[in-house]
Amino acid sequence: MLKKGVFAGLLLLAGSVMAETAQEQAVKKLVEPRLGDGVKVDSVVKTPYSGLFEVRVGGDIIYTDEKAQFLFVGNVVDAKSGTNYTRNRVEELNKIKFSDLPLDSALKMVKGDGKRVIAVFEDPNCGYCKRFRKTLASLDNVTVYTFMYNILSEDSVAKSKNIWCSSDRNKAWDEWMLSGKMPTATAPANCVTPHDKVYALGRKLNVNGTPAVFFTDGTRIPGAVDAKTLEEKFASIGQAPKR
Structure with a gap:
């Protein structure tokens, strides 16, 4: 069982902006070459539990010992409270400033009063995104910003261009994602899309799969979550629906 001070220590860890210590730098030097060619370690921080060191690679976290002899992949969970320290830490690291999008x-x-706001990264050829779009259609009082994040194929780029360049982008997107109906008119060659800008943004934010949902508090949920999960998340950030 983890000690009571572990959670407080984790909070301190999550908020820390201090430079790596000599020991942390040494661990970083040892562990990086053991993760494979081209893998760059962004930071190493000593954790308050069991002498482990947190190794951050992009938006992911693994753990190692002080000699980098062992790698621990998975979640650190408080056996008493059920608190998932790793998940909380990943959420903190991956937070964004929503207003900067x-x-x-x-x-x-x-839809409705539009007061509950999310941003979603979706690929037009993503089956999970199509399923998630059906979930979004069941919600009310939401504003959904959809970034067409074309990462699956060149065909995704072509489909997104036809949709972006149509007379009613939202209608065209929903018709494709919900009914498989693509705009009949081909996008004109001179129509400029935000593909390059959105692609660069997704890479910067470590969006490695679609759909990816961002909330106004800066947190995210990856994957095609259900309506119940979305409602619980809205409630947790003070955006519960009116009764």
Whole structure:
């Protein structure tokens, strides 16, 4: 069982912006070459539990010992409270400033009062995104900004261009994602899309799969979550629906 001070120590760890200590730098030097060619370790921080060191690679976390002899892949969970320290830490590291998102490069859908706001990265050829789009259709009082994040194929780029360049982008996107109906008119050659900008943004934010949902508090949920999960998340950040 983890000690009570572990959680407080983790909070301190999550908020720390201090430079790596000599020991942490040594661990980083040892562990990086053991993770494979081309893998770059962003930071190493000594944790308050069991002498482990947190190794951050992009938006992911693994753990190692002080000699980097062992790698621990998985979640550190408080056996008494059920608190998932690793998940909380990953959420903290991956937080964004929602107001910095270039929303002019996204589709905008408003339902009801639109007060509950999310941004979603989706690929037009992503089956999970199509399933998630059906979930979004069941929600009310939401504003959804959709970034067409074309990472699956060149065909994704072509489909997104036809949708972006159509007379009603939101209608075209929903018709494709929900009904498999693509706009009949081909996008004109001179139509400029935000593909490059959105692609660069997704890479910067470590969006490695679609769908990826961002909330106004800066946190994210990867994957095609259900309506119940979305409602619980909205409630947790003070965006519960009106009764």
